[in-house]
Amino acid sequence: MAKKIYTDTELQELRTGGIIKQKQKDYFILRTRIPGGYLKADILKKYSVIAKKYGRDYIHVSTRQGIEIPWIHINNIPKLLKDLKKSGVLRGACGPRSRNLIACPGSSVCRFGFVDTEQLAQKLDRVAFGKDVPKKFKVAISGCLNSCAKAQENDLGFLAQGEPEVDLGKCIGCTLCAKVCEKVCGRGKREPAIVMDKDKRPVYRKENCFFEGDCIRVCPVNAWKLKKTGFAVYVGGKVGRFPKFGIKIADFVDEKQIPKIIKNTIRCYNRIAEIGERFGEALERQDLETIKKEIL
Amino acid sequence: MNEIRIDQHLDLKGVPCPLNFVKTKLTLEGMAAGSILEVLLDDGEPIANVTASVKEEGHQILKVEQIKNYWRLVVKKV
Numbered sequence: 530m531a532k533k534i535y536t537d538t539e540l541q542e543l544r545t546g547g548i549i550k551q552k553q554k555d556y557f558i559l560r561t562r563i564p565g566g567y568l569k570a571d572i573l574k575k576y577s578v579i580a581k582k583y584g585r586d587y588i589h590v591s592t593r594q595g596i597e598i599p600w601i602h603i604n605n606i607p608k609l610l611k612d613l614k615k616s617g618v619l620r621g622a623c624g625p626r627s628r629n630l631i632a633c634p635g636s637s638v639c640r641f642g643f644v645d646t647e648q649l650a651q652k653l654d655r656v657a658f659g660k661d662v663p664k665k666f667k668v669a670i671s672g673c674l675n676s677c678a679k680a681q682e683n684d685l686g687f688l689a690q691g692e693p694e695v696d697l698g699k700c701i702g703c704t705l706c707a708k709v710c711e712k713v714c715g716r717g718k719r720e721p722a723i724v725m726d727k728d729k730r731p732v733y734r735k736e737n738c739f740f741e742g743d744c745i746r747v748c749p750v751n752a753w754k755l756k757k758t759g760f761a762v763y764v765g766g767k768v769g770r771f772p773k774f775g776i777k778i779a780d781f782v783d784e785k786q787i788p789k790i791i792k793n794t795i796r797c798y799n800r801i802a803e804i805g806e807r808f809g810e811a812l813e814r815q816d817l818e819t820i821k822k823e824i825l
Numbered sequence: 826m827n828e829i830r831i832d833q834h835l836d837l838k839g840v841p842c843p844l845n846f847v848k849t850k851l852t853l854e855g856m857a858a859g860s861i862l863e864v865l866l867d868d869g870e871p872i873a874n875v876t877a878s879v880k881e882e883g884h885q886i887l888k889v890e891q892i893k894n895y896w897r898l899v900v901k902k903v
Contacts, residue, residue: 640881703889709873746877749886749898 545659547621548606552597559583559598559605559613560621562658565632565650565670566594575616583609593667594631595621622659625804627666627795630657633677640746642672643689643758644784656788658781660795663802663811667767668791674741681775684808685794686763690740690781692756695731699752702729706744706753707756713739740780759783764824765809771807778821786825793824829887829899833861837875838867838895845871846878849900853884856902861887864898872896 540550547560559579576596580588585600601609613620622628628655633639635646649670657668669683673691678700680686695706702725710723713736722737723744731744731753744753759781766775782790794808795818802811810821835852837845849864856862866872867892879900880886888899 640877701889704891705873705876705889747873749876749880749889751880 535606539550543606544624545622545626545649545745547611547623548601549597549623555603556599557601557603558589559601559609560591560595560623560659561597562619562621563597563630564591564619564630564654564658565635565646567632567647567650568615572617575618580614580616582612593629595629597621624664625664627658627660627662627668627768630654630668630670631678631683632670633675634674639672641675641742643691643742643755644670644672644760644785646670646672646678649784649787651823653788655790656791656812662795662798663804664807666795666798666808671679674739680761680766681763681784682766682768682772683775684764684766685791686766686775687782687787688761688763689758689808691742691758692735692738692740692824693733693742693745693753694756695733695744696752696754697730699750700730700751701752703749704729704731704746705749706731709743709747757781760787762825764794764820765807765812767807767809775809776812776817778817782825790824797823829861831863831899832856833862835862835864837871838865840867840871842870842874845855849875849879850882853879853882853900853902858902860902862900862902864897864900865892866898868894872898876889 549558550558551558576588580586580598580741581603583601583659584598589597591597630650632646632650634645636642637645637805667683668685669680670687671680671688676688680688704725707723707725711721717739719737722734723731726732745755760781761777761784763775763777767773798808801815826832833856853862866875885901887901890897
């Protein structure tokens with residue numbers, strides 16, 4: 530039998546840094562975090578070294594864009610933690626703390642994305658990760674309405690929006706914008722935001738727009754342009770045993786406001802929730818208007 | 826004034842996405858800069874997707890018009 534090298538308190542302490550007990554005696558999983566899912570190839574090599582040296586030559590990719598390395602023996606944890614410090618691999622979180630912030634690929638490579646999620650995720654890791662909360666707290670950023678990072682399934686989700694505007698002087702009256710718009714709005718159960726008048730000129734009705742930018746992408750002569758970008762803000766989403774969809778509390782929030790919104794939301798969560806309760810569950814007892822003022 | 830000199834013609838009616846764009850792209854690659862390609866495409870996703878993709882590749886779109894149940898796309902290769 531391996532000698533007991535950690536007290537229960539020390540084990541609890543390790544949990545804050547992403548060391549999770551496996552069901553097998555004396556074995557642990559190392560949970561790491563990868564803000565936004567962006568990882569330098571050199572760091573990826575470090576993962577390989579650690580998995581070979583301390584684990585069983587494989588890793589598990591978590592659903593939160595993290596990498597977990599199972600089969601770490603309890604006796605090797607001190608050495609592993611030393612190696613980790615030098616490696617550039619970031620430790621994840623478990624227990625009652627905020628988790629790795631996730632993001633979609635964003636505008637640097639994706640044709641749909643309105644925002645650069647990579648630089649945003651790096652910047653926000655500091656405010657979003659590892660904070661003490663009643664249960665857990667997850668933040669996601671999606672670069673467009675497609676919501677690949679599932680903003681509505683997170684405790685706090687940001688969904689980038691793009692408002693279009695048309696330069697009628699450039700328009701050739703091809704009607705493609707109205708066509709793609711009708712499709713989006715039809716799926717979203719709204720009247721189209723773009724209709725053609727009798728001279729085959731597009732008329733924009735902002736109140737119906739989903740701000741996904743299909744008209745901008747399809748326009749053959751760039752008559753449709755991006756007027757402004759911002760973020761829809763969703764709160765209280767979760768999956769787990771009892772899933773809840775996040776509630777939208779704002780549109781077109783400026784990117785600069787995001788750190789403040791994250792801090793405010795974590796503070797609000799700590800204020801309103803009981804121990805072991807998720808943000809969305811606690812929100813059910815609250816007046817949403819008051820919460821909005823607190824967060825935004 | 827509406828007459829554009831067409832250098833090459835591609836009938837992609839009945840060709841689904843993304844094969845229609847692949848064929849358009851390959852054809853454009855084989856053409857000289859400044860020459861004009863005319864592509865016929867189905868209504869719905871084909872005309873929307875191919876138009877957006879051709880634009881993303883940097884080519885100039887001269888005309889997009891619906892003819893009965895299909896579309897005519899006229900592209901100038903850059």
